[in-house]
Amino acid sequence: MQNDDLKDNVKQILDDLKSEGDKLLKEFEEKIEDHKKQFIDELSKSSNSQSE
Amino acid sequence: MQSEQPKDFDFSRTEDQKQPEVLPEAAKDVLIDKAPGDANLENERMLESGEEQRETIVKQIQAEGEAVMFRLLQAFEKITGREHYPEPLRRALLLPKDQTVDIETYRKQKEEDFLSWALGSVNEAAYGTISLGARKAIEGILKASAEFTKKLAEFSDKAAKRFADAKTLYGIKEKSVDK
Numbered sequence: 001m002q003n004d005d006l007k008d009n010v011k012q013i014l015d016d017l018k019s020e021g022d023k024l025l026k027e028f029e030e031k032i033e034d035h036k037k038q039f040i041d042e043l044s045k046s047s048n049s050q051s052e
Numbered sequence: 053m054q055s056e057q058p059k060d061f062d063f064s065r066t067e068d069q070k071q072p073e074v075l076p077e078a079a080k081d082v083l084i085d086k087a088p089g090d091a092n093l094e095n096e097r098m099l100e101s102g103e104e105q106r107e108t109i110v111k112q113i114q115a116e117g118e119a120v121m122f123r124l125l126q127a128f129e130k131i132t133g134r135e136h137y138p139e140p141l142r143r144a145l146l147l148p149k150d151q152t153v154d155i156e157t158y159r160k161q162k163e164e165d166f167l168s169w170a171l172g173s174v175n176e177a178a179y180g181t182i183s184l185g186a187r188k189a190i191e192g193i194l195k196a197s198a199e200f201t202k203k204l205a206e207f208s209d210k211a212a213k214r215f216a217d218a219k220t221l222y223g224i225k226e227k228s229v230d231k
Binding site: 003006007009010013014016017018020021022024025028029031032034035036038039040041042045 | 091094095098099101102105106109110112113116117120121124127128185186188189190192193196197199200203204207208210211214215218222
């Protein structure tokens with residue numbers, strides 16, 4: 001096995017991890033943003049019903 | 053145990069004892085593996101560096117996940133206003149009424165994993181006086197965060213296994229299992 005092969009292998013492992021991690025983070029952010037909106041909407045509803 | 057040698061024994065090699073021009077294949081492997089500064093050592097260093105980078109990448113992603121939660125808490129503070137900030141959450145954050153959200157303060161005050169702590173704080177707030185719908189939103193946050201942590205650990209483990217496989221493939225022994 002050549003040294004260059006290992007170099008490529010290491011790079012591939014790290015690239016895959018970074019790619020998976022970035023995708024995971026993006027999905028997480030989107031989910032949190034959705035739930036945040038939901039939470040805020042609910043707070044607004046509660047606030048409106050209390051003022052009525 | 054030393055065997056007795058005749059006093060006039062000639063220790064120099066005879067012609068047929070001198071270094072053979074061609075080494076047996078097995079002997080070659082041993083000599084190549086043990087030679088300092090050879091490709092094997094370079095491979096080992098390359099894999100160790102890769103392992104370190106793996107840990108760095110995971111820490112970065114984890115930190116970005118924490119930042120997402122931090123921004124969420126900031127948004128809660130902004131929306132509810134400091135005076136109306138949910139009291140259970142404020143209490144959990146040890147946050148005086150005149151103090152704004154600060155991630156470093158959080159970390160200093162709470163010497164534990166920020167994400168877990170933030171989730172606990174949000175959870176506590178959610179089970180205070182808010183509506184069922186808001187509580188469900190918080191539960192969604194908790195679930196998303198738990199999945200994020202779990203999947204990140206899985207990706208990290210997968211990469212670690214690939215490095216371990218590469219070490220095996222290249223005949224490099226593990227130095228420690230603590231990492």
